[in-house]
Amino acid sequence: MLEVYFQKAKLNEVIEQLIRLLRVYAPVLKGAYHEFAQIKTASDADLGFQNTRLSPKGLFHPHLERMFEFSLAKGDPQASILREVPKDYSPSVILGIRPCDARAFQVDDVNFDTSVVKDPWWVERRKSMTLVGLACNEPCSTCFCTTVGTGPFDTNGLDAVLVDVGDGYVVRAVTERGEELVLKLGLKDLVPDEAAKKAEEQKVSAEQSLGRLFDTEAIAKRDSAELFNAGFWEEVQFACINCGTCTFLCPTCWCFDIQDEVSGEQGERVRLWDSCMFPLFTLHGSGHNPRSQKLQRVRQRFMHKLKYYQDKYHQGVACVGCGRCVTQCPVNIDIRSVAQLMSASCIC
């Protein structure tokens, strides 16, 4: 695949060119942390970020999705008929997405885009977005991507990747869509030998900085019922306050709720992020709640990510090791420690 190079001094020019071609989302510093947002000028983007506080999943699976709208007006012949809210699928690019976050969309595809069920909005947005990643030269101490099957230079979820080699960027196309974009940008300079060498060295050093923290295969092999009934959940769950921080920040948590919101004679059906940490998530119409206890909810989150997903889809775990839940959990519940408990060969 195509590989080119450009000097850092040219970065803003490249981004401006991108903005002329496509709608561009990039990491933007807002207040104390970064988030992916649409940028109108190159200077809005900050590629010096570590990662965004919230994952970019909201670009495909918005926190608040207006699905349908309806009228309740008396005498309106269209009353109570759901009409799809028009969607904007303008061709877009996410610039600077981290390899782990891009990989997360593939993890989630099994839920939104299967041979049987297709979520039209997810599918169309996936089609409209080109993912230009930024390889991680210096993964954070809370990152564990290599343990869960991705990595700081993993290009699996990407269309193209940028590698910061100090004075410039090496740009590698990964898919045809990525190659097409690189060509459209008019980037033609060959990668200098030194830059290619540096990119390779950085890849090796970034990967080496990340140890293997637990064994996902071992969790796959464990008996579900045995894990489900393991004694360690009691200790794991104690500190949990059952907020939704971990699930809302997580790039792979896809669960949602659907609500009708009515104002006067107009209404809309919206889809909202939901969380298995909330008791209401599993409350039945009958009043029965199969996960009324905190322990059950905490266990569900880890079992879904690390065990059920593996058992059901046979393509690794539903975690990409971004570490957001590790750094932002208000009570320091650390998925890496929980996974170690789950993968241990015996429960002692």
Place this chain on the structure above:
Amino acid sequence: MLAYTEKIREAARRLLAENRVDVVIGYRKGTIPFANEPFLAKSSEQVDRLYWDGFCGANLANYLPKRTDRVAIVAKGCDSRNIVVQVLENQISRDNLYILGAPCKGMLDRRAIRKALKGKEATSCEEEDGKIVVSGRGFSTSFERTDVLQENCTICIHRNPVIYDELLGDLVPEQQGVDRYEDVRKVEAMSPEERWRYFEELTASCIRCYACRNACPMCFCPTCFVDESTPQWVGKTINPTDTRTFHFLRAYHLGGRCTDCGACERACPVGIKVRQFTKKLEKDIIELYGYEVGLSLEQRPPLDTYKPGDPESFIK
């Protein structure tokens, strides 16, 4: 303050061995810098995992409501005041509690430290002699403890536990001449439009994760008003109306109950200054009723009692 670790372990070992308590609630050392995890020790084998440093900001009183066993709990000044409210509100029996009082010089604010590090990542943090030494890849830097305290701790006037069964260290001098409500007066001085905008901007980044609510030891309702579904009182969206309804109602439920322990603000994953909602109410309760929350087990909170002399100037 660091010496508390040994004191906590010693007390926990003794209380469990003497069968004075069934469990001990404290903290264990965090897996990352600037964080510790609330921890329940049930046996003497677990006692050595108990730990203490300046990142014990999570309010342990949060783990008490509805417990029926005999609990020893590590409590800073603010935690102890929350325990007082929980006892007054019949959430826990004082007889079942053994309070290990932790005189406190303030908890450290991970956000303030991270901000000062300007994007550099810390991999370790040590605390000694009023200084915080933070190190990471290729750097080491130090801060004065007093420069990186949680904001509520800088204006705290009850650092010593108000009730306890034993102390983990000497009482610390309380801060004098603190102006607790400078920020509230600024908001009070705003025009209604400015004030509306101020609160609207405060909540703009809210993701409705409820970390603020769930970190709060005073939020113990079996079903929170935002979780009621038959009927549903509050919309679940992140539209400004729904978000502010949640924040405003949550704050009002804390009128005369909040101790400004800062657990809510500390927990928020998107850095909302949640205390701005509750501090005005705290000031009102002091001004209207002369009542400071959680200082006495003898006095009923003003909002759950009626007195003929209660102020009513706010009834128009």
